[in-house]
Amino acid sequence: MSERTLVLIKPDGVARGLVGEVVARIERRGLKLVALELKNVADDLAAKHYAEHEGKPFYQSLLDFITSGPLVAAVVEGPRAVGAFRQIAGGTDPVDKAAPGSIRGDFALEVQENIVHGSDSAESAAREIELWFPGLS
Numbered sequence: 001m002s003e004r005t006l007v008l009i010k011p012d013g014v015a016r017g018l019v020g021e022v023v024a025r026i027e028r029r030g031l032k033l034v035a036l037e038l039k040n041v042a043d044d045l046a047a048k049h050y051a052e053h054e055g056k057p058f059y060q061s062l063l064d065f066i067t068s069g070p071l072v073a074a075v076v077e078g079p080r081a082v083g084a085f086r087q088i089a090g091g092t093d094p095v096d097k098a099a100p101g102s103i104r105g106d107f108a109l110e111v112q113e114n115i116v117h118g119s120d121s122a123e124s125a126a127r128e129i130e131l132w133f134p135g136l137s
C-alpha cells in the first residue's frame, strides 16, 4: 500500500548543492515526488514543524538553523515511504548512527546540520504534509 512522507532538504543541504543528489536517491529507490518547493521558512512554520522538540536544549538552535536560508520541502510517495526515506536518510547523528551509504552517513558530520528531515511515522507525515502543503490532494 502506498503512503506519503514529508521530506525537507534542510538549509545546509541546499547551501551545499545537494538538492539533486537527495532527489536522485529518492527517485532511484522508486519513490515518487508528488510536491516539491524551495521555501524560506517563517518562524511560526518552523516552530509548528518542530513542536515535539519544544523545551529541549537544542530547540532554539534548531529553529535558527531551519530558518537560516532556503530549504526544499517535498512530499514523497510510495510503498512504505516513511520507513524507506528514514532508511535512505540514515540515523539522526551522522557519525554515530547513520551508516555509510545513507544521505547523512555520506554527507554530514554534525547532529544538527544533517541535510534532511523525514517524517517519523504515518501520523507525523499527515500532520507535516498538511502544515507544509495545505490542501494537497
Ligand code: RTP
Pocket: 058, 062, 091, 092, 111, 112, 113, 114, 116, 117, 118, 119, 120
Ligand atoms: P528530523 O526530524 O530532522 O528528520 O530528524 P530525526 O527525526 O532524525 O531527529 P529528531 O530527534 O526529530 O531531531 C530533529 C532534528 O533536530 C536536530 N537535533 N539536534 N543538538 C542535538 O542534540 C540535536 N538533536 C537533534 C537535528 O537536525 C535533527 O535532525
Ligand code: MG
Pocket: 118, 120
Ligand atoms: Mg524527527
